[in-house]
Amino acid sequence: MKNESLGTVETQYFHLPGDLQLESGKKLSSVVLAYETYGSLNRDRSNAILVCHALSGDAHAAGWHAGDTKPGWWDTMIGPGKALDTDSYFVICSNVLGGCKGSTGPSSINPATGKPYGIDFPVITIGDMVKAQKMLTEHLGIKKIFAAIGGSMGGVQVLQWAVSYPGSVGKAIAIATTSHSSPQQIAFNEVGRIAIISDPKWSEGDYYSRSPPVHGLALARMIGHITYLSDDSMQQKFGRRLQGKSKYDFDLAFDFEVESYLHHQGQSFTKRFDANTYLYITKALDYFDLTRNGSLREGLKDVQAKFLIIGVSSDWLYPPYQSREIVAALSANDKEAIYREIESNYGHDAFLLETGQLNYLITNFLSHVVVADIMKKDIISIREGISIEETARVMCREEITHLPVVSQNGELAGIITSWDISKAVALKYTSPEHIMTRDVITASPDETIESAAKKMQKMNISALPVIDGNRKILGIIGSDEINRLIGGYI
Numbered sequence: 001m002k003n004e005s006l007g008t009v010e011t012q013y014f015h016l017p018g019d020l021q022l023e024s025g026k027k028l029s030s031v032v033l034a035y036e037t038y039g040s041l042n043r044d045r046s047n048a049i050l051v052c053h054a055l056s057g058d059a060h061a062a063g064w065h066a067g068d069t070k071p072g073w074w075d076t077m078i079g080p081g082k083a084l085d086t087d088s089y090f091v092i093c094s095n096v097l098g099g100c101k102g103s104t105g106p107s108s109i110n111p112a113t114g115k116p117y118g119i120d121f122p123v124i125t126i127g128d129m130v131k132a133q134k135m136l137t138e139h140l141g142i143k144k145i146f147a148a149i150g151g152s153m154g155g156v157q158v159l160q161w162a163v164s165y166p167g168s169v170g171k172a173i174a175i176a177t178t179s180h181s182s183p184q185q186i187a188f189n190e191v192g193r194i195a196i197i198s199d200p201k202w203s204e205g206d207y208y209s210r211s212p213p214v215h216g217l218a219l220a221r222m223i224g225h226i227t228y229l230s231d232d233s234m235q236q237k238f239g240r241r242l243q244g245k246s247k248y249d250f251d252l253a254f255d256f257e258v259e260s261y262l263h264h265q266g267q268s269f270t271k272r273f274d275a276n277t278y279l280y281i282t283k284a285l286d287y288f289d290l291t292r293n294g295s296l297r298e299g300l301k302d303v304q305a306k307f308l309i310i311g312v313s314s315d316w317l318y319p320p321y322q323s324r325e326i327v328a329a330l331s332a333n334d335k336e337a338i339y340r341e342i343e344s345n346y347g348h349d350a351f352l353l354e355t356g357q358l359n360y361l362i363t364n365f366l367s368h369v370v371v372a373d374i375m376k377k378d379i380i381s382i383r384e385g386i387s388i389e390e391t392a393r394v395m396c397r398e399e400i401t402h403l404p405v406v407s408q409n410g411e412l413a414g415i416i417t418s419w420d421i422s423k424a425v426a427l428k429y430t431s432p433e434h435i436m437t438r439d440v441i442t443a444s445p446d447e448t449i450e451s452a453a454k455k456m457q458k459m460n461i462s463a464l465p466v467i468d469g470n471r472k473i474l475g476i477i478g479s480d481e482i483n484r485l486i487g488g489y490i
């Protein structure tokens with residue numbers, strides 16, 4: 001199986017039309033989202049996968065920027081032959097609203113003052129981030145995304161998508177995440193924020209023309225980084241090894257490898273991240289809560305997506321019980337939800353590192369496409385007894401070749417195709433009864449598309465009405481939709 005890199009990619013910029021109305025009641029104008037796309041959008045714009053990034057991520061999820069020494073942050077997962085296979089899917093990733101990697105955030109210029117927003121930037125929520133992403137997908141001409149996927153803060157965005165835009169997400173893959181931030185998560189976020197605002201260089205967030213609060217931001221990152229690892233992984237990675245020495249110095253400088261590692265992580269983070277963005281994004285995470293009236297079941301009752309929820313065995317920041325809670329609430333609502341747990345000792349970071357297990361789980365979940373996922377739902381049908389002329393007029397007007405016929409009680413009674421109309425003209429038939437096929441071959445909504453395709457191939461027909469157990473029509477599936485998805489199957 002090929003497993004190639006996407007090569008050089010470029011970030012693009014979407015300028016949101018009009019103001020963005022925020023959950024807080026405030027508005028943001030001149031909002032920009034930085035985004036990247038990989039692969040091609042198919043003709044009916046049904047193959048888009050939205051990748052949502054975590055706290056310190058950005059729009060550059062895969063491929064290489066010119067001159068870079070490493071690829072995008074999820075390059076192991078996105079590309080030809082990978083789990084998010086760009087030969088089949090159109091992958092989109094945008095930097096979140098409030099971010100500092102090209103999207104509008106506190107370091108952007110406030111159009112009202114001509115200076116960076118700083119703490120004049122309005123407090124935003126995960127719902128606001130997702131709203132801006134929805135506008136981006138609409139701008140790209142996509143009504144419904146095939147799937148949304150993300151880990152950690154990316155996972156909360158995926159869940160928010162499914163709640164905010166139920167009809168617009170086919171599949172939702174949320175990894176190492178939660179349905180509402182726990183007191184422990186809020187507590188760690190608050191310690192990180194205090195580290196930043198206690199740095200005198202933070203200057204009430206107004207530091208863009210001076211030296212930034214690198215000490216505070218590095219400290220916030222060091223704290224955060226500890227929560228992303230596990231006791232086990234730290235034991236393995238560092239043990240009690242000393243850094244560049246063979247014995248203790250008995251002074252207050254650092255001795256251990258783990259200390260050196262954390263300092264390095266903190267320092268390098270300050271070169272690529274804005275301290276105010278850290279404050280705003282962690283605040284958005286704190287507010288994240290999909291429960292309604294204290295009930296997660298109620299909060300998730302209107303979702304329509306199919307879910308794959310993945311927990312990580314050693315994650316103590318977003319522990320697996322939080323993932324199982326989501327699945328329990330979805331199942332209680334009779335929604336389709338699968339729970340899988342990655343066996344890993346990497347802790348929370350496993351969502352970026354355990355690519356083997358993730359590739360396997362995600363590939364299987366995405367490739368399991370059933371008829372209901374791709375059938376046309378806006379079905380045109382005619383009542384039994386309608387004349388051949390009227391039937392032909394409906395087919396011309398609606399530009400369709402297959403027209404299901406329903407009986408007085410709304411059940412599927414037959415099918416007439418343009419081929420049948422030609423036959424009626426050639427043989428001068430006058431009654432629809434002469435041309436209607438009563439013995440209709442149908443598909444069920446939960447049938448795999450491979451099975452539906454085989455039926456069409458075997459009977460040399462190009463569309464199947466999709467019916468429920470009472471023979472009521474739910475949709476129609478044609479060879480065109482299947483071919484677009486799985487490439488020349490029939």
Ligand code: SAM
Nearest residue numbers: 415416417419437439440441460461462463464
């Ligand atoms: N491949 C073409 C198509 O599907 O339109 C035409 C081939 S086939 C010989 C045409 C006949 O198949 C028509 O009489 C039509 O009514 C019938 N037909 C089309 N779809 C059908 C279905 N799902 N079940 C049963 N018969 C069907």
